[in-house]
Amino acid sequence: MLRRRIVYALVLLLALLGQILDVGYLFHFIFFAALSLPLLGLLVSLPAMLGCRGELEVSAPRIRRGESASWSLSLTNRFRLPLARASCRLCLANRLTGQAHREKILLRSVAPEEKRRWTMEADHCGMMELRVERLWVCDCLGLFALPVRRPGPAVLMAAPVPEHPGPIELPEGTGAAIPQPKGKTLFGETYELRPYREGDSLRMIHWKMTAKRDELVTREPPEDTRPLPVLTFDHFGLLAEVDRTLDRLEGTSMALLDQERPHEVRWLHPETGAARSFRIGGERDWTACLTAILSDPAPMRGRSILEQSLSREAGGAIYQIHVTGKEVPHEEA
Numbered sequence: 001m002l003r004r005r006i007v008y009a010l011v012l013l014l015a016l017l018g019q020i021l022d023v024g025y026l027f028h029f030i031f032f033a034a035l036s037l038p039l040l041g042l043l044v045s046l047p048a049m050l051g052c053r054g055e056l057e058v059s060a061p062r063i064r065r066g067e068s069a070s071w072s073l074s075l076t077n078r079f080r081l082p083l084a085r086a087s088c089r090l091c092l093a094n095r096l097t098g099q100a101h102r103e104k105i106l107l108r109s110v111a112p113e114e115k116r117r118w119t120m121e122a123d124h125c126g127m128m129e130l131r132v133e134r135l136w137v138c139d140c141l142g143l144f145a146l147p148v149r150r151p152g153p154a155v156l157m158a159a160p161v162p163e164h165p166g167p168i169e170l171p172e173g174t175g176a177a178i179p180q181p182k183g184k185t186l187f188g189e190t191y192e193l194r195p196y197r198e199g200d201s202l203r204m205i206h207w208k209m210t211a212k213r214d215e216l217v218t219r220e221p222p223e224d225t226r227p228l229p230v231l232t233f234d235h236f237g238l239l240a241e242v243d244r245t246l247d248r249l250e251g252t253s254m255a256l257l258d259q260e261r262p263h264e265v266r267w268l269h270p271e272t273g274a275a276r277s278f279r280i281g282g283e284r285d286w287t288a289c290l291t292a293i294l295s296d297p298a299p300m301r302g303r304s305i306l307e308q309s310l311s312r313e314a315g316g317a318i319y320q321i322h323v324t325g326k327e328v329p330h331e332e333a
Contacts, residue, residue, distance in 0.1 A: 004084075004142040008038065038143045045139035048081035049146050052110065052137045054088070056130055056154040064161050065125050065243060071154065073132070074115040075107055083110040084142035088135040094158075095295050096126030097239055102133070110137065122158035124239050125246050127294045130154045157294060160246035168255055171227055171319055192220040227317035229256055229263035230310055233324065235293070236270045236302030244325030246293065252323055253286055265289050266310070270302035 015034045018027035052075055059070040075086050086107045093100040107114045122128065131153035136145045193209060196216030209217040231252055233245050249265070256263045262281045269276060276296075278289035310320055 001138060001142055001145060008034075008141075008143060038141060041141040042139050042144050045081055045083055048077050048079045048083050048110075049137050049139060049148070051078040052076070052083070052086070052148050053078070054132065054135055054148070054151040056132065056151045058130070058154045058156045060156070062157040062159055063122060065122050065158050066161065068119055068121045069156055070117055070119045071130050071156075072115055072117045073105065073107075073151075074113060075110050075137075077110050077112045080112045082140035084108075084138040084140055086110050086114070086135070086137045087145075089133045090130060091133050092120070092128065092130050094124065094126040094128055096242070096293075096298050097124050098297055098299075099124075122156075125158050125160050125243050125294060127291070128156040128158055130156075157291065159290060159294075160243065160250050162251040162254055163244070163247040164251040165248065165255055168252070168259070168321075170229060170259075170261065193217050194220050226261075227319040229261055230318050230320050231256075231263060231265045232305045232310070232320060232322045233265075233267050234302065234304050234306075235267045235296055236299050237325065238300070239298070241325035242298045245323055246325075248325065249323045250286070250290070252321060253280055256280075257282065257286070265293075266305060267293070268303050268305050268308070269296055270299050271297065273303045275305075275308070 012031075012034050015027065015031040019031045021027075054073060054075050057072045057074070059072075063069050071092075073088070073090070077083060088105050088107075089102060090105055091100060091102045105116060107116060120128075132150045135148050135150050137148055138145045193206060194217070196205065196218045200218050204218045204220075206217045206219050231249060233249055236242075237245070253263065253265065257280070262279065264277055264279055266275065266277045268274065276292065278285065278292065280286050280289060306322065310318055
């Protein structure tokens with residue numbers, strides 16, 4: 001835009017010199033035409049400038065670490081009027097690692113739509129957020145620029161690569177009952193019957209027995225008295241160690257789900273030290289937990305969850321499995 005303004009200033013200066021040196025009407029017309037041309041161009045392009053809209057898109061909402069994904073920025077000119085160009089500044093940030101990259105983008109001839117696409121590879125796990133920090137559009141002559149509303153950010157999850165552990169041997173000792181995850185209870189062949197109590201879900205009502213007894217009868221699922229597996233990990237360290245920790249954490253969680261064992265994932269927020277806990281009963285629960293993990297920053301140092309004693313709000317036994325990305329040295333025979 002600066003170069004266009006310099007060219008226009010030179011044209012206007014030449015028209016002014018011609019008007020001074022020549023008393024004819026031609027240079028008077030050229031001078032006033034050059035003087036009013038920017039305002040005319042702005043008036044013609046103003047509806048398109050105000051109606052220009054941008055949109056950020058990502059090819060896939062979730063990829064694995066090491067895979068590639070593509071981002072796209074599209075600008076739509078709803079009025080199909082001429083626009084010289086548009087410029088913006090993009091910022092790609094990883095919430096987990098704190099890494100950020102900024103780049104200035106120039107889009108030419110936004111009529112009626114212009115799209116720019118990039119491809120990036122996820123080197124580390126994390127929630128990748130692409131946002132537009134500044135978006136300007138120029139009129140048809142490229143002399144005036146106006147800011148337009150920025151599009152919302154596009155978020156991509158760079159998930160870990162699951163590292164499945166060996167056989168997980170869990171104790172079968174008795175402890176306090178472990179409630180089934182909310183909304184996940186499945187009734188098998190065995191269950192107990194009891195009178196309906198206020199607050200019971202309608203899905204738990206045994207309708208056949210209710211019709212026979214002429215009163216509401218509720219099915220009571222058998223209680224799971226096995227210790228609750230609790231996966232813990234430290235949310236700090238070298239990026240390579242954090243990646244390996246998350247790989248092993250997801251692999252262990254998937255292995256427990258394959259064994260139909262509900263479990264919990266716990267860690268400490270690396271900055272505030274607040275305890276974070278998620279109950280895992282299925283794929284959806286793990287996705288919500290992983291989103292929270294990848295959204296928290298992972299500094300070099302932090303508080304270890306091993307410094308705290310684990311307990312359950314409802315009481316009962318737990319079985320802790322601490323997951324780490326550090327390599328354990330092999331002992332020599």
